[in-house]
Amino acid sequence: MELYTPLRARTQTRQRAFGPVVYNCVNVVFVRDGSAVLFGDFGRKLVTSGSTVLLGPNVLIEVAPKDSVTYSVVTLDIDYFVDQVFWRYSARVSDRLDAAELATKLYPQLFQVIRINHESLKQVLPELDELVDLSISGKFTERFNRMQSLWFGIADLLAPYVATTQVEAHNSDMRHVRIASTAIRRFAPLRADVQAAAYLLRSAPAKAWTLQDLAESVHLSRSQLQVVFFASMGKTPFEYLKMVRVELMAKYLRESQLSVEAIVRLVGWRSRSHAASSFRQLMGMSPSEYRRFRAHLL
Structure with a gap:
């Protein structure tokens, strides 16, 4: 059985349709070559080389490649993602429960297709390839800092393209609500x-x-x-x-x-x-x- 890690990356090629499927995690998918049609409650979306798909948890999706599609996907445990929101907005939130609620407000669009500019894409791909190699190596603990560094570099380049909602939240405004992230491990409920x-x-x-x-x-x-x-x-x-x-x-x-x-x-x-x-x-x-x-x- 593959060792659980909160951050992993893979590159693969698919020639046959798969799904519908739903994930209990955050997936960031970079289309490297070919094209595919995605469909779900967001309608039908064509993705081609250069497209990046942001897929939040609990979104039903089906993928139908046109001939074939090669893509790299970075998968994030929800708690790991919320932890990043917590530290990024630490001046606004008092704990990770607040951060989880803030995350749902900041990122209400659980499915997005974006295209980053060519120069940014050129910067992302080598970092993405190294992240995939380290992820496959099974040395997450030993290379934790480097893997995080690679992911943060990728996320920094993506950030200007991601649709978010402006939320002016302060400690006194946040409701302490426990949501799905606190109970999820191994990308499935425990x-x-x-x-x-x-x-x-x-x-x-x-x-x-x-x-x-x-x-x-x-x-x-x-x-x-x-x-x-x-x-x-x-x-x-x-x-x-x-x-x-x-x-x-x-x-x-x-x-x-x-x-x-x-x-x-x-x-x-x-x-x-x-x-x-x-x-x-x-x-x-x-x-x-x-x-x-x-x-x-x-």
């Missing part, structure tokens, strides 16, 4: 009861779940389940179930000839209109449009 609840929803998405049924299955009260599930996953149990059903719908639309109506029933929805609305919300297109789009890629 709480056993949350993992169990998510597993049940993924294992039986077609079941007519009630909050009471799910809570009893993991030995929590309904209110406890709501709180701990949202804290770990950034979604309520039923928002998570909706995401699971959309992922499954997309799989059937890609890989079977079943009608949309049959797929809707198969994944657990009783209303086609509700299913279509949920699918469009997360994938940026209707089920029929998605099937035609994916058929066009073949």
Whole structure:
């Protein structure tokens, strides 16, 4: 099993579509060569060589390469990211809980595609390649300072291009709210009861779940389940179930000839209109449009 680190980088080439998938971390993706279409609740976005994609946690996304796409991705644990916000805005916040709340206000756009200028890109790529090499080496502890230095250099070049919201926050203004970042490790929730609840929803998405049924299955009260599930996953149990059903719908639309109506029933929805609305919300297109789009890629 790969050793967990809060900062890692990889370069890879993909020729086949993958997803929909959701991550419990922050990903910064640099497209090195080729192109791909990304789609989710942000709609459809074409990314090409030179594009940089900023992907926050709990965003459902699918990637469809056009022939092939080569990219480097820097992955940050949410706590690691929040810690950087804490020190950057230490004059404004009193603790990391404040920093977590401030981060959600500063970066409300969890999906962004940006293009940095050519000269900045030339500076980024060698640092990115070295970060990938060090990440693969497995010597995170020994090379921690150098890896952080490389990441900070990359982040500094990206910063002017990232869309943020101006927040004038002071200690007295901040509400001390615990959010998902405090419970996340290994890019997934560690709480056993949350993992169990998510597993049940993924294992039986077609079941007519009630909050009471799910809570009893993991030995929590309904209110406890709501709180701990949202804290770990950034979604309520039923928002998570909706995401699971959309992922499954997309799989059937890609890989079977079943009608949309049959797929809707198969994944657990009783209303086609509700299913279509949920699918469009997360994938940026209707089920029929998605099937035609994916058929066009073949």
